[in-house]
Amino acid sequence: MRSRLVGFALVALAAACTGMRAPPRPAVPTLRYGSVMVEIGQRFHQLGLAATSSNWPLLDYFARGLAATWEADLRLAVAPGPQDIYAEEEVVDLFKAQLRARQESFAKAELTALAPAIAARNAGALEAAFARAAAGCNACHRESGHPYIVIPSSYGQPVPQYLR
Numbered sequence: 001m002r003s004r005l006v007g008f009a010l011v012a013l014a015a016a017c018t019g020m021r022a023p024p025r026p027a028v029p030t031l032r033y034g035s036v037m038v039e040i041g042q043r044f045h046q047l048g049l050a051a052t053s054s055n056w057p058l059l060d061y062f063a064r065g066l067a068a069t070w071e072a073d074l075r076l077a078v079a080p081g082p083q084d085i086y087a088e089e090e091v092v093d094l095f096k097a098q099l100r101a102r103q104e105s106f107a108k109a110e111l112t113a114l115a116p117a118i119a120a121r122n123a124g125a126l127e128a129a130f131a132r133a134a135a136g137c138n139a140c141h142r143e144s145g146h147p148y149i150v151i152p153s154s155y156g157q158p159v160p161q162y163l164r
């Protein structure tokens with residue numbers, strides 16, 4: 001009898017609590033991985049254009065923008081999943097565990113090679129860093145089930161490349 005009373009009390013308490021639920025929070029906009037990649041592609045393209053005219057201050061600007069987008073926005077972006085219609089799902093699932101690690105290693109290895117070449121105004125080093133970065137972009141695209149997203153390794157071509 002007593003335990004039944006306790007049971008009733010608990011049910012009543014639970015009902016009261018649901019009535020007191022905090023008001024819903026406004027939805028926080030989420031960044032899609034693919035949308036951030038669109039921006040990264042745009043910045044990489046602009047960097048390549050600035051390189052064709054050896055515009056060093058502009059190159060510095062684009063390299064910083066690229067790094068900032070990579071460091072801040074891509075880290076916050078939701079990993080590709082069922083919400084993304086273009087990926088090959090099985091590959092994406094397999095790759096998911098590696099995505100963040102690959103993202104970080106690309107930032108440390110390939111992406112950081114651009115800034116010192118620009119700071120030194122070394123055209124040869126910049127060309128090599130650009131090609132190396134593009135190879136890194138493409139390796140990740142292949143492995144994540146997006147082999148058709150091809151980033152050109154030389155300056156002034158559209159990013160991504162439409163013709164091969």
Ligand code: HEC
Pocket residue numbers: 033034035037038040041042044080081084086087099102103106133134136137138140141144146149151159160
């Ligand atoms: C760590 C892995 C990884 C690296 C490195 C990477 N990407 Fe991506 N990229 C992706 C994935 C995954 C997608 C597909 C995202 C989606 O649509 O959900 C993508 C998509 C893209 C797209 C297509 C976006 C669209 O929807 O139109 C462009 C452009 C792009 N990447 C540019 C680049 C460039 C430029 C680099 C190198 C500077 C780069 N990516 C490096 C993983 C990577």
